Amino acid sequence: MKYTIQTGINNPILRAISEEIKEINDELKDFLLILRRAMWENDGVGLAAPQIGKNIRVIATTQREKKSGKKNKLLGETIMINPVLKELSKEMIIAEEACLSVPDVFGKVKRHKSVVVHYTDPKWNVQKKKLKDFNATIVQHEIDHLDGVLFVDKLVKPIKRFSEEKKK
Ligand SMILES: [Zn+2]
Incomplete structure (x- = not known):
């Protein structure tokens, strides 16, 4: 199946609240494969379902070892269904971000330095990381x-x- 990366800061799909997933079925399993493929084909470190046009609560993520000045080493990848952030650290970090849905720009964003994310995996097991x-x-x-x-x-x-x- 083909997908289209949704772009634009006023794109209604990117601005909608996505719906929680109630059950795993074949349609969702197929979608998870597409989401994962889209992340890799577009060189993303992560990709969320709305970015390929579906307003459901699923994200594909990679885990990396950040080495200063070097390309990040890939440690793993995780598909998360209904992910929820818990245990947000008080400590914040500021780092440069970019996004496939907002092409050509990047900028510094403040985020929690550590988090625990609770989610359901594609086999419908509850997990945390x-x-x-x-x-x-x-x-x-x-x-x-x-x-x-x-x-x-x-x-x-x-x-x-x-x-x-x-140009610089
Ligand atoms: Zn993004």
Whole structure:
């Protein structure tokens, strides 16, 4: 099945509140495969269902080891159904973010340094995962998509454009 990456800060699909998933069925299983494929094909560190046009509470995420100055090493990937953030650290971090749905821009966003995310896995088992730093940022960014929130809503500094950075 084909998918289309939804873009634009005023795109109604990206701005809607996504619906909780009540049961796993074949249609959802097929969708999870598409979501995962779309993340990899577009080089995303994560992808949320609304970004490929479906307002349901599912995200695909990767977990990475952030090495300064080097490309992040991939540690794993996790599909999360109905993810909910718990145990948000008081400590915050500010890091640069970008988004496939808001192409060509990036900017600094403040996020919780660590979180515990509770979710259901594709086999319908309840799971939780403690994540910190970049991996916590990924999950916070993706769950925001399920609530119609984009990273550009949360910038702590003015937005930058990749096209302008390249000219420098
Ligand atoms: Zn995004």
